[in-house]
Amino acid sequence: MQWMAEESGWLLPDDSTLPADVPHEILGQIGAAASQTASCVLVGSRAGDARASGSAMQLCAAISAAGGETVFVPECTAGELGLLSRELHSDLLLYCGAHIRMTARGLLPMTAAAKRILCAPQQIPVQRPQDYGRLRTMPAPASAYTAYLRGIMPPQPVQPIAVTAGDARQGSLLEHAVSPAAGGRALHIQLSADGARASLYAPQTGWIFWEQLLLMDTQQRLMRGEDVALPFWLPHSAERMAAQAGCRILRYHADSEGGDSEARALAVSQGFTLDAAVLTADILRFQADGMADLRKWAAEIPPAYTVRRLLHTEQAVDAASRSALMTCAAQTPDGLCCRDPRGDVLLHPAGGGRLSVLIEAVSMEAAAELYRDVLPPPL
Known part of the structure; x- marks a missing residue:
């Protein structure tokens, strides 16, 4: 990839992620631009990853040197950073793990305006130390995040779960949030390395992949009278389910130019499209509340x-x-x-x-x- 063009800036991939080995000069450019994008930038790094920690610290230094305010959260998951962003009202998150992932509050995709600023060529300022922006370090909110997941989950799940995760800390946090199950064979939950996507395996269903889990969650929320916020790319069979339930599907966009603020606020509140652990908690909750037969539940979702x-x-x-x-x-x-x-x-x-x-x-x-x-x- 050509990272830098002298006049036009650099091209950010469509999913707003960069390789973990992005050149140092680009990290400096991102940091300088981030200081202009949000009043407070959250920077996190994956637990046990020295390279991710080094990239995160370089980003923090660049943001601070440009006069921006930064909160550094070492040894955390993307889900923890997303939860903290809601508390701190931060509109830009930079998470360093297997990739460097850039998101808005609550792990939403960034708006087009934020991407334009981040991708524009930056003149890295030379500040006097007394003009550096404020830099704070906060511990990962493990207890708050576990309590958040536990508040979604049922008091007693129908089945135990076995978690496989690309990020061991994310898997551990999810397992600690689950109460002991009534019994039965374990549901196997697989979380992606960035913590955004989940798949489920059960003997009676085989694999149920992320898109279908999102639609299963959507169906149950609609049946309970809720409007639901979904990304624009998720199958539009959701709209047909919503029409039958008398509810709305609100779509939010990557590269949003505005007009989807209601959908974005609802997506952050509901959380399941942005954080795989929240989606898993929802599935366990609905399973305990009348949807114990996963095979039947999955079959109710229109194929797409x-x-x-x-x-x-x-x-x-x-x-x-x-x-x-x-x-x-x-x-x-x-x-x-x-x-x-x-x-x-x-x-x-x-x-x-x-x-x-x-x-x-x-x-x-x-x-x-x-x-x-x-x-x-x-x-």
């Missing part, structure tokens, strides 16, 4: 298969605009949407002159076919 691609070149964007399928496109709050008998196609700006393509269909074959139709090879 998605293909997501990010277009980086002008030629690919031009190919999309020339597609005959785009003649039926309509502008929606999520982007340009085309409804086809085989499924839905959504084109959404992804920043940096790029285009995010999301295709949702009833089968993987139909989704792949739609993708080929929407994006023919450039002429």
Whole structure:
């Protein structure tokens, strides 16, 4: 990846993560830009990771040297940092782990405005020490985070759980939050290294992957009369479930240009789309509250298969605009949407002159076919 362009700045990947070995000069640029993005920046580092700790300390130093206020939380998980951001009202989080992940409050995706500032070329200021910004160090809020999860979970789960996690601390925190189960065979929970995604395995169901777990959680919230906040890319079968329940689905966006503030606030409050441990706690709660048969519950969710691609070149964007399928496109709050008998196609700006393509269909074959139709090879 070309990290720095002399005039136009540097390109932030669509998921707002950078490799752990990002060059030091880029960390300095990020720190200088972060000081202009939020009044208080939270910086965290993964437990037991010396490289992550070093990157986090360099970011803290750069933010402070640029005059910004920083809170450094060493040896924490992304979930703990997200919970702390709600308490401190911080709108920019930099978490150093397997990657360097940049998010907004509560682990929301950053807004387009924040990304523009972070990606703009920065003149790293030379400050006198007395002009440095305030830098504080806070311990990871393990007790508060465990109590937060425990407040979501049922007093007695239907089944015990066995957790596999890319971050051992995240797995341990989740296991400590679960009360003893009534019995039965363990549910196997697998958490991604960044703590954002979860999958579940049970003998009666096989694997239930992250997107389906999100829709299962959504279904139960809708049935209980709640509006639900979801990311724009999650299958739009959620809207059909909401219509049946008389509730709303509020969509929040990556690279938001505004207009989704209600969805963002609700997403932070509900938490399950942003933190895999919260999603797991929700699943255990609903399972104990009438949804003990996971196989039946999973079967109630309308099938949906998605293909997501990010277009980086002008030629690919031009190919999309020339597609005959785009003649039926309509502008929606999520982007340009085309409804086809085989499924839905959504084109959404992804920043940096790029285009995010999301295709949702009833089968993987139909989704792949739609993708080929929407994006023919450039002429």
